[in-house]
Amino acid sequence: MFTRPDLEAREAATLAPYATLSRAHGGREHEEEESETRTAFQKDRDRVLHTTAFRRLEAKTQVFLSAAGDHYRTRLTHTLEVQQVARSVALSLGLNETLSETIALAHDLGHPPFGHAGERVLNQLLADEGGFNHNLQARRIVTLLEHPKSEYPGLNLTHDTLDGLNKHHRAGLGHPSLEAQLVDAADALAYTAHDLDDGLRSGLITPAQLAGLPLWAELTRRAGLHGHDLSEQGRRTLHRQLLGWLIKDLTHASHASIKESGVTTPDDVRAWPTRLITYSPDMRALLRDTGTFLREHLYRHWRVEMQVEQATQVLHGLYHALMNRPSMLPPTYRALAASEGQPRATCDYLSGMTDRYALDTHATITPGGPATLWPR
Secondary structure, three states: OOOHHHHHHHHHHHOOOOOOOHHHOOOEOOOOOOOOOOOHHHHHHHHHHOOHHHHHHHHOEOOOOOOOOOOOOEHHHHHHHHHHHHHHHHHHHOOOHHHHHHHHHHOOOOOOOOHHHHHHHHHHHOHHHOOOOHHHHHHHHHHHHOOOOOOOOOOOOEHHHHHHOOOOOOOOOOOOOHHHHHHHHHHHHHHHHHHHHHHHHHOOOOHHHHOOOHHHHHHHHHHOOOOOOOOHHHHHHHHHHHHHHHHHHHHHHHHHHHHHHOOOOHHHHHHOOOOOOOOOHHHHHHHHHHHHHHHHHHHOOHHHHHHHHHHHHHHHHHHHHHHHOHHHOOHHHHHHHHHHOHHHHHHHHHHOOOHHHHHHHHHHOOOOOOOOOOOO
């Protein structure tokens, strides 16, 4: 049987010198004994997996409302795709794959219902209270709102995992670990590939619209397919080819970047003036063009805009109703309001809702709505 020291020794013997080792983790806020058979990062990963917030990702929007269809990505399937990419590239680069997948599993815990539309609404509603950001909310969830033990709030994750959730907020901290940088890149990779796939599946974007997109032209050439007349099997083939192409580029470009930098320790990585996990210059240009296309033709499609309007009305209605009648907040959030303030506690409650629970709750306080709600 392999014990934790055995697993830690295996990491030290097999990972690259700039990888983050679990035996050298930065500690936890609350002192506790580590597992006999799991590394500290394995324990972090398992704690994230067992949270209520992680389970709720199954019914939270990626692009389409979770009720729009059984085959579109949800926030959970997006998270799992990010985890797969991060783990694969981490193994190729000699990074700590367990830390990478832990950060990937936790990176979207803070997303509210209705995707980025919901985030924009909550940010506006909380403008006088510091706003709302899903990255900061993810950290808030794992350090405060999830409460599996009575001894302390939060999951008591290692500082290395927590630091990985700070990817967009680095004031005074330097760059994050290579594992955290990798999750950031894998996030963009995954949503670019699957949003194109879901957009085509839904019919909101068409092969004809994509004809002038450089990434699409190169992708269809590599796959040997004609982009104008795309079958179901052809769409799947292109998605698979795109993932492989992006992962290969990310792996090779990052390896070259790390080698050229000469970094030899995790501290070197944090002090390096630029991020080291990167795509090739050509791929970065292709991804910028593709991101612009998706914003113009998918994220701002009139059908998606209708979902945005629905999210706006639902979250505005719920927020103001709860602020006007705080007694409608569940006891946990009423207690939280005493220390965090009513607006922030209300936001915590709303951001934790799934799409369907937010819709049902809004309908309940609206004339003619349902009489009961699913258990929370």
